[in-house]
Amino acid sequence: MNVAQAVPFEPATQWPDPDMNIGQPSRPAAPVMSSDDFSHVYGPWADWITTAAEVKGTPKDYVALTLLSAASAAIGNARWAVPWEGWKEPPVLWSMLVGDPSAGKSPALDSVLDPVKEIERSLSEDYRRARDEWESDNELASFALAQWKADAKTAVADGAEPPAKPAEADAGKPPVRERISITDITTEKVADLLSSTWRGLLLARDELSGWLSSMDRYNGGGDRPFWLEAYGGRSYTIDRKNSPEPIIVEHLSVSIVGGTQPDRLSDLLVKADDDGLLARFMVVFPDPVQLSRPSRCMSDQSMIDAINRLRGLQHSVCEDGGKRPFFVHFSDGAADILDKFRVQCRSWEADASGLFKSHIGKMPGLVVRVANVLAHLDWAATNGTDCPSLIEAFHVGRACDLVGDYLRLHAFRAYGAVKPAPEVEGARVIARIIQDEQPTGLKVRDIQHRNRSGLGTAKQVQAALSVLVDADWLQEIKIETGGRPSVVYAVNPKLGG
Incomplete structure (x- = not known):
């Protein structure tokens, strides 16, 4: 029997409005850093970040994290x-700016990436001159050869x-x-660039979710291990089909923003594998800022x-x-502060779950990286000072x-709100x-066959479907078959389009 024929009321008029909150996680309010704390953490860069955020009409959190990732790539290996x-x-840092389309993510990226592109234009000119000289030398060398x-x-x-x-x-x-920066190139090309430049790269993308969700589409999952290694700066080797020589990267280091x-x-959170990526x-994930004409340059x-x-x-x-x-x-002193922070993270982990728990487990290493970047950003802001020879307690405390x-x-706020009941998680997946x-x-079997986590048994699927019935997404329909009734869950037509 057709599902529509079994629905006991007129779809266009008698279906209630579905509760659209079922598919959305509940989120706490956006945290806000005071001006004094912001100045303490970002030191000599606090004023530049604040000015750039005002000029671009964007939250200063977006500018700050873009700066940290770009600086980490510049330091590189x-x-x-x-x-x-x-x-x-x-020093590799990965930064994700979460917000609605009009929140100002792209302008924040531009505030840091436009100067990076200016540097790259100069590097390209230097390369062209060096290439012209090399080609002349190579032609003469061919005669000598x-x-x-x-x-x-x-x-x-x-x-x-x-x-x-x-x-x-x-x-x-x-x-x-x-x-310095790349946008959308293959893992083989990234490895090739790193093998020749050695230093490190910055992957900058306006939209990360499409890249993250499609990275395994063409090679059966090979990209995720590559990027996990790129966070750790480890050595990496890629065997090429069309060349007997592999690409060998001593330190695969790629920052991301x-x-x-x-x-x-x-x-992404529904579909992602729990591999720590x-x-x-x-x-x-800040609230949008109120737009106004900037008063500074x-x-x-x-x-x-x-x-x-x-x-x-x-x-x-x-x-x-x-x-x-x-x-x-x-x-x-810096090591002592870090050690105490690790103990604090252990207590935070006890109250966390899922991806948020995994994130907390990585925070001690993140503090080490951020302290390194902050120390060198302090140095880069002031000419005539010596390069840091130690990471001090001051840097680690700020990190x-x-x-x-x-x-x-x-x-x-972004992905670690209080973990819902298993049937609610299953309802969100469906x-x-x-x-x-x-x-x-x-x-029920339509969902079971998809092999989604937490929806492997009929009991789990039925519990999740019941949540959607209560939220007016579905209506349970029993179809008489002459034996045991067949159960179908009709979908609220107001969800279409």
């Missing part, structure tokens, strides 16, 4: 933090010792185009100077002459305040299926 022996962290081959051939034919290959017969490797909308983040993001030059200074940080050298990060150690007292609350596919009716 040059300087890693060492809290104590046996623990090393790259041809002459050497001819001389060697003649010497061998005469039974004489062939001449040694002259230095001018080899122009050396071509110059490398330096990059981008925005997403709350409903798209909710959809989302939990690695610093998240801000921002300076791109101060950001350009700072990023260039961070990019000028020198790496260390291995015993075999290869590159390695310079390790910046924590002072004893703990930011990550533990502030960003933790934003993460809770609600997403209904919104995406718009079926006229569902059966």
